[in-house]
Amino acid sequence: MESGKIEKLLERYDEGKTSLAEENILREYFLKEDVPEHLKSYQLMFMFSAKQKKETFENLPDVGGSKGNRYAWTSIAAILIVALGIFFFNDSSRELNENDLGTISDEELALEKTKETLNMVSQLMNEGTADLAYLKEFNKTTNKIIQID
Template identity: 75%
Template structure:
């Protein structure tokens, strides 16, 4: 086979545009012994691919079937539910209606309500203090937009 045709086929091979028949021609050419020195790297590549094609996989990898995995996960889920039911301590049955946090003294109830609302107001004000940064960001953004 002429060298110019081989080089054109190699260019097309590098671009991924060769057909299977053309690749077979290249493989046959490079498996022969009379290859020019500047094409020796292609000879190594085609010889390696030929040797890999002949090699057989002796130890097949062990594949866990999805069916087997599904059965084990369902068994584990059943065990978790069973243990949860067995060890579940229903403390709501032990509570009686008298001790549910009701305060009978009106002054004490008013004081506790004020403390709770004061705590909520502090938490809300902490979130509000962070909005100062957002306002500064908006001012800077407006300055940039006005420059353009």
């Protein structure tokens, strides 16, 4: 095929005005071995496109992302189950009957039980404040150091 016709087709190709038949003519021309030196860059381009056209994918990537969707729906279902469980099962434990309260009918016995309970709370509080003595010593030492500087 004459070089002038190929160059005109290349100009039209560069402008995007060629038909598919004309592009096939160009592709067939550039797949030959004997191409002029000034058109070698086009030969590389058409050889690459011919090679890409022959390639096929055997294992197509998973576009749908089914694992991601499954994970999202599983998470949503778990959240709903937990929320419904908290709402329905925890609500029944809030109802208290008068029989559930530990009532004592004898006033003196109730007073003794109250004193015992308050004494126990007081002992626990005193145990917690005993450790604060070390903290007071630490603060005194810190204040001395700060006043020296």
